Amino acid sequence: MQSRPAEAADGDLPETDATVTASRALLGIIARSMVPALESVSLPQFRVLVVLSSSGPLRMGVLAEKLGVTISTFTRTADRLVTGGWARRESNPANRREVLLALTDAGRGLVNTVTEHRRLLIEDVLERMAPADREHLGVALRAFTNAAGEPAAADLLVLGL
Amino acid sequence: MQSRPAEAADGDLPETDATVTASRALLGIIARSMVPALESVSLPQFRVLVVLSSSGPLRMGVLAEKLGVTISTFTRTADRLVTGGWARRESNPANRREVLLALTDAGRGLVNTVTEHRRLLIEDVLERMAPADREHLGVALRAFTNAAGEPAAADLLVLGL
DNA sequence: CACAAGCATTGTATGCATGCAAGTATCGCG
């Protein structure tokens, strides 16, 4: 019934457990940082805001593609974001059949709030660590990130960021 | 437009960036590990399975409470899980107005698959790190987890685990 | 035993996400 720490299988590294556990802590932080935003917009909607905030205005079709939904689906999502005041439709003067979706200040603010909140929470934890541990963590995490490679953007979007 | 690494505010620790970045890598892993499961059940449904897998059978009301939804909402969710073969309703002989929800083997298997997949992905990354970095990571992550404290179960549930 | 309290399911209704198919406006090429 319980999730025992696995009977130390063959290839098991002793660090695996620590990492799995830490990932839960980190997840808790990430989740907590998103709660306020999710009271304003849905997860799929928030994903759109995140994408826009790191890319700038994009065409409807491109966004639909990035999010892995059909264009028609995305049209409604965009409708809701626009209605909510989080995003704005802009027409491209150079090609009037294209519609660009852009963040409003409110939309950008929502994403920034989450990002900053998350930073604060993480910093909070770091500040409670011994300086030596903290330094080691910095070095080791860089190595970890390196070894992990770029998380496919699509993967991250599964969970909304 | 871009998410600049913040203009090195006052209290900023140099490790914050590394941690934020690593958290993205970790999130990518977690997300990827869940993708297969999410093709079978929805996120809210998966959360139920996760809770059950670490607690054993629970009463409907308790589960609804844990998930932060009304009992009526949860009844339907349970319906879907039962229909899908992931969970089973059991009546408590000792108190026949109570209904327990329990994982089926399929349900337990689904959760285990995700957990194991996640472990594998993490181990994969760790194996690509220099042994020294890996050791440091282990030590430092334990300290991090410690400093972070137990992530409130409710927080974790926001993202489905 | 009768009745209030406890526990879950059902009826009803809303909103979001999603997709297929049809419709509309615009562009670009011949």
Next chain:
DNA sequence: CGCGATACTTGCATGCATACAATGCTTGTG
């Protein structure tokens, strides 16, 4: 200039999540 291709939007339909109110058993207590 006209017609096929592009880029979105709309109509229509489904499924999930959600909640409030009403209903139906069960328990426990007086």
